[in-house]
Amino acid sequence: MVSSAWKQEAELKLQNIAKDFGLPISVELYTSIAVLLITLFIFVIVARFAFKKRKSDTILLTGLSGSGKTALFYQLRDGTIHKGSVTSMEANVDRFILHSDSIKQGRTKPVRMVDFPGHMKLRAKLDEFLIQAGGIIFLVDAADFMPNVRSVAEYLYDILSKALIVKYKIPVLIVANKMDKVTAHSIDFIRKQLEKEIDKLCVTRTGISDADMTSEVLIRKEGEPFKFTHCLNKVTVTEASVTTAQLADVYQFIREQIGS
Known part of the structure; x- marks a missing residue:
């Protein structure tokens, strides 16, 4: 009933506009235009809800083992890296106010931080945390980058x-860590190398059957080399x-996601 009323109202307005401009009146023509406009309106509304950004205060820290995830977790929470911490085989989860915000006056929002282990055997459990994430921080060891570039790119591709x-447009911050090391590569070099490796993966994955890619989305523009953009x-x-x-x-990214 509502859509029918919209249709009649749209037809009447189009006919009035036609009279004002001295255009010929065709009920069939204006009916078609009215239906088209209503359909377009409904499509825009549906698309907006389907691809809207999801609100969540969970930030997921991930990356290969040794990239500095756990050290970052403690630095964000306690202001120290807790030297001597060992690699865990379980996700480290906590809700806290960022250490840099703990001394601020006024209201600050806590963040739920998930430090997900980088071991390949645990990747199957990643989805249960990805679906909770409002943002993802992907750490890369900038000082030991080239020997691991392929593995880094594969892991990053699997996420992107x-x-x-894609559906929830979850933002990803790729962090080239350990930039204090003399052997660290520049972020421009790291970005280009990752894009190059991911481009190769995009080509390889196009040869996989649709049945094997039900949870994947093609992220490269057709006919162009892959770019993060x-x-x-x-x-x-x-x-x-x-x-x-x-x-x-890193702090800015987290605050943007939790609205702090």
């Missing part, structure tokens, strides 16, 4: 191409040093 990441969700590359607490962009 997941349907739920091709992703429907926001992907940013930055540099940091967890050990020296050079984490300005």
Whole structure:
């Protein structure tokens, strides 16, 4: 009944406009236009809800083992990296106010931080945390990058191409960590190498049957080499040093996601 009323109202308005401009009146023509406008309106509304950004105060820390995830977790929570901490085979989860915000006056929001282990055997459990995430921080060891570039790219591709990441436009911050090391590569070099490796993976994955890619989305524009700007969700590359607490962009990213 509502759509029928909209249709009649749209037809009447179109006919009045036609009279004002001295245009010929055709009921069939204006009916078709009215239906088209209503259909377009409904499509825009549905698309907006289907691809809207999900609100969540959960930030997921991930990356290969040794990239500095656990050290970052403690730096964000306690202001120290807790030297001597061992690699865990379980996700480290806690809700806290960022250490840099703990001394601020006024209201601050806590963040639920998930430090997910980088061991390959645990990747199957990643989805249960991805679906909770409002943002993802992906750490890369900038000092030992080239020997691991393929593994880093594969892990990153698996995340960026997941349907739920695209659907909810979950933002990803790629952090080139350990920039205080003399052997660290620049973020521009790291970005280009990752894009090059992910481009190769995009080509390889196109040969896989649709049945094997039900949870994946193609993230490369057809006919173009892959760029992070091709992703429907926001992907940013930055540099940091967890050990020296050079984490300005990391703090900003977290605050943007939790609305603090």
